[in-house]
Amino acid sequence: xxxxxxxxxxxxxxxxxxxxxxxxxxxxxxxxxxxxxxxxxxxxxxxxxxxxxxxxxxxxxxxxxxxxxxxxxxxxxxxxxxxxxxxxxxxxxxxxxxxxxxxxxxxxxxxxxxxxxxxxxxxxxxxxxxxxxxxxxxxxxxxxxxxxxxxxxxxxxxxxxxxxxxxxxxxxxxxxxxxxxxxxxxxxxxxxxxxxxxxxxxxxxxxxxxxxxxxxxx
Amino acid sequence: xxxxxxxxxxxxxxxxxxxxxxxxxxxxxxxxxxxxxxxxxxxxxxxxxxxxxxxxxxxxxxxxxxxxxxxxxxxxxxxxxxxxxxxxxxxxxxxxxxxxxxxxxxxxxxxxxxxxxxxxxxxxxxxxxxxxxxxxxxxxxxxxxxxxxxxxxxxxxxxxxxxxxxxxxxxxxxxxxxxxxxxxxxxxxxxxxxxxxxxxxxxxxxxxxxxxxxxxxx
Numbered sequence: 001x002x003x004x005x006x007x008x009x010x011x012x013x014x015x016x017x018x019x020x021x022x023x024x025x026x027x028x029x030x031x032x033x034x035x036x037x038x039x040x041x042x043x044x045x046x047x048x049x050x051x052x053x054x055x056x057x058x059x060x061x062x063x064x065x066x067x068x069x070x071x072x073x074x075x076x077x078x079x080x081x082x083x084x085x086x087x088x089x090x091x092x093x094x095x096x097x098x099x100x101x102x103x104x105x106x107x108x109x110x111x112x113x114x115x116x117x118x119x120x121x122x123x124x125x126x127x128x129x130x131x132x133x134x135x136x137x138x139x140x141x142x143x144x145x146x147x148x149x150x151x152x153x154x155x156x157x158x159x160x161x162x163x164x165x166x167x168x169x170x171x172x173x174x175x176x177x178x179x180x181x182x183x184x185x186x187x188x189x190x191x192x193x194x195x196x197x198x199x200x201x202x203x204x205x206x207x208x209x210x211x212x213x214x215x216x217x218x
Numbered sequence: 219x220x221x222x223x224x225x226x227x228x229x230x231x232x233x234x235x236x237x238x239x240x241x242x243x244x245x246x247x248x249x250x251x252x253x254x255x256x257x258x259x260x261x262x263x264x265x266x267x268x269x270x271x272x273x274x275x276x277x278x279x280x281x282x283x284x285x286x287x288x289x290x291x292x293x294x295x296x297x298x299x300x301x302x303x304x305x306x307x308x309x310x311x312x313x314x315x316x317x318x319x320x321x322x323x324x325x326x327x328x329x330x331x332x333x334x335x336x337x338x339x340x341x342x343x344x345x346x347x348x349x350x351x352x353x354x355x356x357x358x359x360x361x362x363x364x365x366x367x368x369x370x371x372x373x374x375x376x377x378x379x380x381x382x383x384x385x386x387x388x389x390x391x392x393x394x395x396x397x398x399x400x401x402x403x404x405x406x407x408x409x410x411x412x413x414x415x416x417x418x419x420x421x422x423x424x425x426x427x428x429x430x431x432x433x434x435x436x
Contacts, residue, residue: 013231017370042278045267049260049371056375060260061300062280082279085303152235153267157274 005184007147008162016151019126019140020047024054026138027094032122034094040065040109041082046153047126048096061086063112065105078108089117099127099149103134150187159189159197160206164216167207171215174198223402225365226380234370237344237358238265242272244356245312250340252312258283258327259300264371265344266314279304281330283323296326307335317345317367321352368405377407377415378424382434385425389433392416 011019027034037057039048041064052060064082095109106123113121128139131146143149150158159181166172166180178194181187189197198214201207207214229237245252255275257266259282270278282300313327324341331339346357349364361367368376377399384390384398396412399405407415416432419425425432 013235013370017231021374039263039280041280042267042270042276045257045263045278045280046371049263052260053372053374056378058260058284060263061282062257062259062263063303064277064279083303085281085301152231153264154271156239156271160274 008185010150013152020050022140024051035091038095040097043098044096078104090119092120093118095123100132103132106134167216226403228368231370238268240358242269253309256313258315261316262314296322308337310338311336313341318350321350324352385434
């Protein structure tokens with residue numbers, strides 16, 4: 001369970017691409033030549049695609065791993081939601097994800113793919129948190145001060161969740177939401193994006209708006 | 219077969235994301251609620267991930283479609299290289315790719331997915347060229363003046379190919395390559411990226427460099 005307030009980092013597209021390029025070169029310079037690159041869905045799709053570009057690698061596929069929380073206080077269970085669709089027996093794999101947080105995702109991925117009789121499974125992430133229980137083979141950046149990373153391919157979903165968190169504490173104007181995002185999560189979001197996110201919450205019935213004041217729907 | 223010179227467009231990350239967001243909203247506003255989003259590998263990975271963000275969609279999977287040219291003058295044959303790994307019988311699918319060029323990829327994808335007994339298959343691309351033989355259900359931008367689109371997730375591979383094309387015409391300095399890219403393909407590339415690409419060609423043995431002059435390796 002995450003606490004009520006914690007630091008976040010919004011990563012730009014350019015920065016994400018720079019990290020992915022660095023990751024690709026780390027793989028290349030290590031001499032590892034994977035037969036397949038396996039993106040972890042959904043977070044690994046963009047990094048894996050960019051890594052394939054810089055490795056000039058064609059054989060990109062994906063699996064999807066989900067985390068099921070049985071109860072809020074328990075550690076979620078990790079399951080393979082969409083398996084591989086290709087025979088990787090005897091093949092060298094490079095598994096790509098965006099970040100190691102708990103490390104559960106990559107632990108599960110490696111266990112699953114090893115069970116598919118891959119000859120070698122190596123893992124690569126853009127950012128590795130040293131709080132993770134799993135150490136990937138390659139990472140572009142080490143994060144030693146824990147923060148929640150918001151990647152540009154998840155910005156809408158993540159920020160929608162953060163705005164709902166803010167509204168859980170009580171109704172707020174758009175300005176109040178922006179101030180709370182900055183204070184509680186060190187997130188600076190421009191007016192247009194915030195308006196888009198709040199509009200989405202209202203249209204999906206997750207929040208209500210009256211006279212410029214947003215409140216969480218029951 | 220592409221001619222020796224033709225116009226290109228380098229699309230930025232920000233622009234690609236704007237197009238993907240617009241695409242997601244077009245799907246949402248149409249009322250279509252897919253059960254699964256299917257990224258076409260490799261070009262659809264980034265657009266599909268961003269579309270899923272703005273649709274708050276979890277069920278992202280992928281297939282890979284390849285084009286095999288039997289001979290240079292023949293139209294390449296399209297095959298499913300990595301099939302689906304999930305049962306989509308009775309499901310509504312949203313297929314996402316970056317661009318329709320000939321339209322062969324989406325034609326093949328729809329044929330394959332319909333054969334998997336999906337109840338409905340709709341297609342979405344960032345940019346639809348009106349020269350395409352396939353009309354997607356959704357697109358963020360219509361391209362009426364044909365050009366080759368270079369997306370940021372394929373920039374290294376695409377530009378490596380363009381530099382090799384330039385060197386096929388004869389040896390050139392880095393400045394000469396940059397000038398030819400601009401003249402023949404309307405591509406402006408910064409020195410750092412060009413240096414990285416030329417270095418890659420040399421290290422892979424596809425080009426040789428002597429006294430600042432690059433030539434294509436035999």
